[in-house]
Each structure stands twice: as structure tokens, then as C-alpha cells.
Amino acid sequence: MTRAPRLFGTDGIRGEANRGILAPAPLAHLGQVIGRILRKTPQGFSEPLGRKLAGIDHRAAHGRPVPRTVLIGRDTRASGPMIESALVAGLLAENARVRLAGVCPTPVLAYLTRKWNAACGIVISASHNPAKDNGIKIISREGLKAPDAVEQEIERLVVAPPAAPLGPVGISENVHDRVSEYLEHILTQVALGLSLKGMHLVVDCANGATVELAPRILAQLGARVTPLHVSPNGHNINLRCGVLNTGPLARVVRRARADGAIVFDGDGDRVLLLDEKGHLLDGDFILALAARWMKNRGALLHDTVVSTVMANQGLEVALREEGIRLLRTAVGDRYVVQRMLEGGFVLGGEQSGHIVFLTDATTGDGIVTALRVLRICRELDIPLSHAAKTMVKYPQALVNVRVRRKPPLERIPSIAEAQERALGIVGSQGRILLRYSGTEPLARVMAEGPCHRDVRRAVSSLAATVKRCLG
Numbered sequence: 001m002t003r004a005p006r007l008f009g010t011d012g013i014r015g016e017a018n019r020g021i022l023a024p025a026p027l028a029h030l031g032q033v034i035g036r037i038l039r040k041t042p043q044g045f046s047e048p049l050g051r052k053l054a055g056i057d058h059r060a061a062h063g064r065p066v067p068r069t070v071l072i073g074r075d076t077r078a079s080g081p082m083i084e085s086a087l088v089a090g091l092l093a094e095n096a097r098v099r100l101a102g103v104c105p106t107p108v109l110a111y112l113t114r115k116w117n118a119a120c121g122i123v124i125s126a127s128h129n130p131a132k133d134n135g136i137k138i139i140s141r142e143g144l145k146a147p148d149a150v151e152q153e154i155e156r157l158v159v160a161p162p163a164a165p166l167g168p169v170g171i172s173e174n175v176h177d178r179v180s181e182y183l184e185h186i187l188t189q190v191a192l193g194l195s196l197k198g199m200h201l202v203v204d205c206a207n208g209a210t211v212e213l214a215p216r217i218l219a220q221l222g223a224r225v226t227p228l229h230v231s232p233n234g235h236n237i238n239l240r241c242g243v244l245n246t247g248p249l250a251r252v253v254r255r256a257r258a259d260g261a262i263v264f265d266g267d268g269d270r271v272l273l274l275d276e277k278g279h280l281l282d283g284d285f286i287l288a289l290a291a292r293w294m295k296n297r298g299a300l301l302h303d304t305v306v307s308t309v310m311a312n313q314g315l316e317v318a319l320r321e322e323g324i325r326l327l328r329t330a331v332g333d334r335y336v337v338q339r340m341l342e343g344g345f346v347l348g349g350e351q352s353g354h355i356v357f358l359t360d361a362t363t364g365d366g367i368v369t370a371l372r373v374l375r376i377c378r379e380l381d382i383p384l385s386h387a388a389k390t391m392v393k394y395p396q397a398l399v400n401v402r403v404r405r406k407p408p409l410e411r412i413p414s415i416a417e418a419q420e421r422a423l424g425i426v427g428s429q430g431r432i433l434l435r436y437s438g439t440e441p442l443a444r445v446m447a448e449g450p451c452h453r454d455v456r457r458a459v460s461s462l463a464a465t466v467k468r469c470l471g
Contacts, residue, residue, distance in 0.1 A: 005159065008151040010332035010438025012137035014126055017079035021158075022134055024086045030136075031090020032165070033157045034070070034120075037150075038096060039166070042067035043141070044119025045150045049341040050142030053362065066097070066117050068170070071139075073101040073109035074124035075209040075267045078234030079134045083124050087136075088172055093165040098172035101179055105209040105268025106137065107365035108182045114143035114362060115181065125209070125267035128244055129440070131235045143362035145334040179213075186217055190360050191371050194378065197222035200258045202274075204249055206242030207232040208266035214367055218262075221371075226256060237266045243353055250278030260384040262370045269333070270353035271366030273373060275384035283307075283351045284315040286373060288390040290357075291324050291347055293376045299346070299359075300324065306339045306348030308332070309433055313448060318391035332438060333364050395452040399463040401443045403470040406436045409443075418465035422447060422458040432458065434466070443470060 007013050007021055015022050021030065038044065044067075070091055074080035080103075088098050099118070101109060106123045113121035121139030129135070138146035138154075201223050205211040211230040219225050228249070229241040238244065243265045253261045253274050261274040273281040287305055294300035304325045307315065316326045327343070329335040333354040340348045340358055349355035354364035361368050377384060409415055415434070422432045430449025437444055443466050447459035 007155050014135035014439040017134040027086035028090040029162045031087035035091040035094025035096045038068045045140045045146045047140040047144040047147045052341045069097045069118045071099045071113050071118040071121045073104040076232035092170040096170040099175045102176035104179050110143040110363045113139050127267050128265040131237050200224045202226045202258045202261040204228045204263040205230045207236045210264045210268040253278045264366045268366045269364040271369045272353045283353045284312045288318050289387045301346050304345045310351050312393050314391045314393040395455045396448040397455045397459040399445045401466045403443050418462050422462040425458040
């Protein structure tokens, strides 16, 4: 049997808005497909490993799902309302009950999906991608990324012609005002007892989904907040701002003599920090700092951290010196969370800034992560620059190569040979990683090793071969 074409990458459906599956008619069909599946399984999309959350997070007990209820949130892209309307039309045609949360970060939607016992959640966002792109993430009723089986069933059904709707039309309602329940959760549980009085923080919201919540939460905790990129117009999300554009922010921090900066991506599930000197603290530094702090308090279950193959070797060395094990997964926060649930681990994440504190959230949550780091600094009475001392990074270089197609890399002899040559350049203490992006038409070429010059030479050589073969 021929397998249905892939729609879902490592983080949902992603592409240019108003084209392909992200055009109005296909989106309405997609909504109808999701609604049709919920007719068969009205209790919703369940991640089998989600049952293990009860043993990890006692504060988020999950009740009986409300049949066929779908919670939808989106970021600030101009295409968001169009995509939302088309999906809602298809869902209502299948008698779904739709609750519209409006603009809200991905982790907020995941939290509310679990708290409100929805059958599933849908996030309309393309995360760190430019404004012309958009995407769709399906959230399970436990607040996790939907399992592969659900995505495969959607892919199988969406290629068939639209079916005639059955029975009555569903209902939709706006629940924008109830997003404040996440704010209450943060202030009364995650940040309980935390005071940021006396701290000056620059906050870059990337003109995305955190523009309302992040500055407000930090200010209510006592911080003096200098907000940046908090005026979304539908077209400026991630535009020269956010986690992929932190360079100019260093100058702002130093000029303002701030205690640091917090930088979000478009949908708020990723965060990076800058210390008071303007130095970047990525996900590896955050994991190293949090792991040591949690272990010293007996809170790091099984003395284990989960990250991906992209994690710097310096992180592994630093954790090993503290008696902490690092487990690696494929790239993608869904794989990190899956491994955490399998092993009963509570801390994991990615170098890119997806950090998961499983006792506080079921997915990467930029606001939760920032507050965790700030709490550690407050309790230890250290500036953010001390976080950089928790590990020494190996030199690492990453080059993204735009590709026209994605054939198996190992089947291209010239690329395999170039990869071997690159490995020879970085030596036995180095490593080479070559993979396709799961969300963009890119090949990611990474080199790591003890010598900066060799790392740059290796990554440049391999990237040039990939570009020649696939670019």
C-alpha cells in the first residue's frame, strides 16, 4: 500500500501561508478530517506516554475529556485568522465544539488544553519562521505533541476527496479572556515566592505571541522591564528580532546597564538569555545551570538530563563532572519529551532554547524557563554571567544550506565522502552532524571539535558539497 504524502515535520505542518495545504479550501478539508476523526474517538487524541505525567506533575491532574472539544490558539501572523477560520469551518461541519483562545503562546495553549480537558488543541504558528510562513501543531489532550499515529491518520484521510458532512453543525466560542488562567498558574505556582525587585530586564518578544504575557508577568514579579518588539502588525513577527537575531540586543543590554535580557521566538516555546555583559546563554547553558541546581536540591530525578544530538560536548562534560547523565535524542522537542516520559526524567531541552521542566509544563515554555533561571540566580545571589561558568563550550559551527529536495543523505556518495573528510579535519575528539530540517527546506551542517579553525574549515567544506549536490 502506498504511504500518504507527509504533511507533518518534526514540529507539525509548516509552509508558506495561502499555498498548498495552508490555503483556505485545503485547510477547511483538514479541519473536517480532524473533526471526522474526533467523531470516531470523541475523547480526543491521546499520547500513550501521557499517563506518566500524573506521576511527575501532581498539579496538572487530567480529568475526563469533553467530547469533540478543540481549543485553538495562534501567534500574531496576518495569516493566522484566515487559517483559523478555515479550520473552524471544517471542524464545525463535523459537529465539533471549538474554543478560540486568540493570540497565545504554544505552551499556554498546551496548558489550557490539559486543564480544560479538551479533546485536542491546535496551535497556528510557524514558530521562528518569517511572517510569510505559518503552520499547524496538533496538541494531545494531555498537552503533549500529538502522537505519530494521529498525524499519520490525518495524512491518510486528507488526500481523499472531502466527505459529505454528517449531522448537526458544531458550535464555537471565544475564550480569549480565559488565557489569564495561565497567568494565575505562573504567579501562584511556578513563580511562587520569587521576587525580581531590583532587576532590570530587557525583554524581546519577537512581535509574537508573548507580547502581552511576558512583560506583564515579569513586571508583576517586581522587575523593571524594558520591552522590545512588542508591536505586532501581522508582518513583523521574528523580523530582525527574536531568538535568531540576538546580536543587536547585546548592545541594548550594555547601553541600558540591564541585568540581562530574555529573548523569545514567535510562539513562545523557545527562549534564550543574555547576561549583563551581552553574552548569549543558549539552551546548553540553561540546562547545565538548571541541572546542577536541581541535583543539589534532590529535584533532578535519576540525575539525568535529556537533550539532542545537537547538544554541545561541553554540556556532556560539565554534567558528567557533577555526576549527571546526559541522554541524547533526535532533534525535536517532541523526541526530548518522549524520552523524558519514558524514563521518568524531569529536565530536558535543546540548544535552540526549547527547555522542558516537566514538573511545570508539558512542552517547551519560554516564560517558565526564564523564571526558572532567574529564580536560580536570585537564590544563589549570582548575576546571569555566572551561568556561563557552568560549562565550557567546545567550538561548534552550524551552516544551513537551502535544498531543492531531500533524498537520503547517506545515498549520495559525494556527500558521504565529504562527510568523512570533514570528520578527518576535526579529529577524534570532534564530530560532524548532517541532517535535514524537519520544518524548512534546509540541510543543517554542524561541526564540533577542540580547534576553532578546524571546525570552520570542516563545516565550510561539507556545506559546499551539500550545496553543490542539493542546492
